[in-house]
Amino acid sequence: MPVQLGLVGKPNTGKSTFFSAATLTEVKRAPYPFTTIDPNVGVAHVKIRCVCRELGVKDNPRNSICIEGWRFIPVELIDVAGLVPDAWKGRGLGNRFLDHVRRASALVHVIDASGSTDEEGRPVKPGTYDPLRDVEFLERELDMWMFQLLKKDWDKMAKVMDLKKDYEELYSRFSGLEISREAVLAAIEELGLHAKKTVNWSDEDILSLVRLVRKRAKPIVIAANKADVDPAEDNIKRLKEELKGRYIVVPTSAEAELALKKAAKAGLIRYIPGDSDFEVVGKLTRKQEEALEYIREKVLKRYGSTGVQDALDKTVFDALGMIAVYPVENENKFTDHKGNVLPDVYLLPPGSTARDLAYMIHSDLGERFAFAIDAVTKRRLSADEQLKHRMVVKIVLSR
Numbered sequence: 020m021p022v023q024l025g026l027v028g029k030p031n032t033g034k035s036t037f038f039s040a041a042t043l044t045e046v047k048r049a050p051y052p053f054t055t056i057d058p059n060v061g062v063a064h065v066k067i068r069c070v071c072r073e074l075g076v077k078d079n080p081r082n083s084i085c086i087e088g089w090r091f092i093p094v095e096l097i098d099v100a101g102l103v104p105d106a107w108k109g110r111g112l113g114n115r116f117l118d119h120v121r122r123a124s125a126l127v128h129v130i131d132a133s134g135s136t137d138e139e140g141r142p143v144k145p146g147t148y149d150p151l152r153d154v155e156f157l158e159r160e161l162d163m164w165m166f167q168l169l170k171k172d173w174d175k176m177a178k179v180m181d182l183k184k185d186y187e188e189l190y191s192r193f194s195g196l197e198i199s200r201e202a203v204l205a206a207i208e209e210l211g212l213h214a215k216k217t218v219n220w221s222d223e224d225i226l227s228l229v230r231l232v233r234k235r236a237k238p239i240v241i242a243a244n245k246a247d248v249d250p251a252e253d254n255i256k257r258l259k260e261e262l263k264g265r266y267i268v269v270p271t272s273a274e275a276e277l278a279l280k281k282a283a284k285a286g287l288i289r290y291i292p293g294d295s296d297f298e299v300v301g302k303l304t305r306k307q308e309e310a311l312e313y314i315r316e317k318v319l320k321r322y323g324s325t326g327v328q329d330a331l332d333k334t335v336f337d338a339l340g341m342i343a344v345y346p347v348e349n350e351n352k353f354t355d356h357k358g359n360v361l362p363d364v365y366l367l368p369p370g371s372t373a374r375d376l377a378y379m380i381h382s383d384l385g386e387r388f389a390f391a392i393d394a395v396t397k398r399r400l401s402a403d404e405q406l407k408h409r410m411v412v413k414i415v416l417s418r
């Protein structure tokens with residue numbers, strides 16, 4: 020199953036534009052709240068330096084794409100409906116979109132850094148709404164929503180758990196949110212809640228548990244969007260300062276990324292997602308030229324890129340701490356059995372071992388796993404050895 024990332028935030032911040040730019044699929048976008056109702060699901064890519072160049076090989080990617088030495092690895096992106104204050108109580112489109120958050124491993128919180136939308140996503144004069152307020156609001160919505168899910172039949176559930184002296188009921192509630200029992204137990208112990216009978220947990224206790232589990236299980240990266248609109252520049256500085264150590268903040272201009280991708284697709288410019296500039300290679304109309312020059316001045320020169328690629332990469336590699344690993348069958352030629360060079364790249368959670376990689380490819384490979392070889396150094400890797408980012412790995416099976 021691919022890694023899933025959810026685009027969340029209040030209405031009208033540019034989630035669908037971000038989605039469109041990242042997946043190059045057309046979806047409805049408009050300058051008013053609740054444009055998106057049903058979620059859009061698509062394939063985006065995270066980017067790494069491909070090992071092909073340093074290994075001096077020409078690769079034949081199969082599950083991913085290699086462009087000029089950059090490997091793009093697919094992830095699933097979900098663009099959900101906008102969230103308004105008290106959505107957890109059913110306001111706005113209510114819990115519908117929160118349900119989609121369930122499946123995501125991490126969230127990209129798209130905020131309007133230009134301050135041109137109020138807390139409900141209604142347009143206001145740029146610079147008049149403080150985007151910092153959006154950050155706290157999302158946390159509260161997620162926590163209250165999870166709290167509410169747990170509180171349903173809580174008393175009955177707590178009695179059962181005390182009787183059985185375990186937390187099974189709680190684990191199963193959280194597992195619906197793709198949160199592991201280990202994560203839940205660790206949080207219970209860290210908060211000292213295991214010292215109390217479950218029936219005696221206060222609402223405050225439950226809320227602290229939810230908060231801690233949610234922070235670890237669903238990391239959030241902030242895409243400070245509409246970075247091209249002038250008041251955004253100062254806001255972004257402030258956001259970075261205020262949220263230092265708590266959040267990764269990436270300035271983005273989804274609108275600019277979408278325009279660049281479309282221009283590249285039409286053969287007008289040469290542009291690789293994440294690049295700090297583009298090169299004109301086709302015949303531009305005066306209007307196109309002006310639009311592209313605007314993007315160069317207001318976005319690329321200011322921030323170094325449109326940020327869309329960077330936000331996805333930081334979510335997967337920094338917030339989730341995932342690693343990308345290339346499995347191969349021939350450790351000398353770096354090929355699969357058909358002779359494809361560096362065909363696949365897999366994204367693995369931090370701490371994954373060679374055996375985990377084998378299981379991820381196929382349960383059969385996992386079961387027959389004997390040992391692995393680091394194809395670059397030819398060093399033997401034991402089943403429990405942790406893999407590193409950008410490793411090329413040959414799995415050796417037992418007979």
Ligand SMILES: Nc1nc2c(ncn2[C@@H]2O[C@H](COP(=O)(O)OP(=O)(O)OP(=O)(O)O)[C@@H](O)[C@H]2O)c(=O)[nH]1
Binds near residue numbers: 030100244275
């Ligand atoms: N200037 C600027 N405008 C943007 C940017 N990204 C999105 N917009 C505009 O913001 C408005 C809202 O964009 P959408 O992508 O529809 O926003 P959304 O968050 O999906 O909205 P809902 O579906 O209603 O929650 C549109 O008019 C976009 O053109 C950006 O980076 N810069």
Ligand SMILES: [Mg+2]
Binds near residue numbers: 034035047
């Ligand atoms: Mg939308």
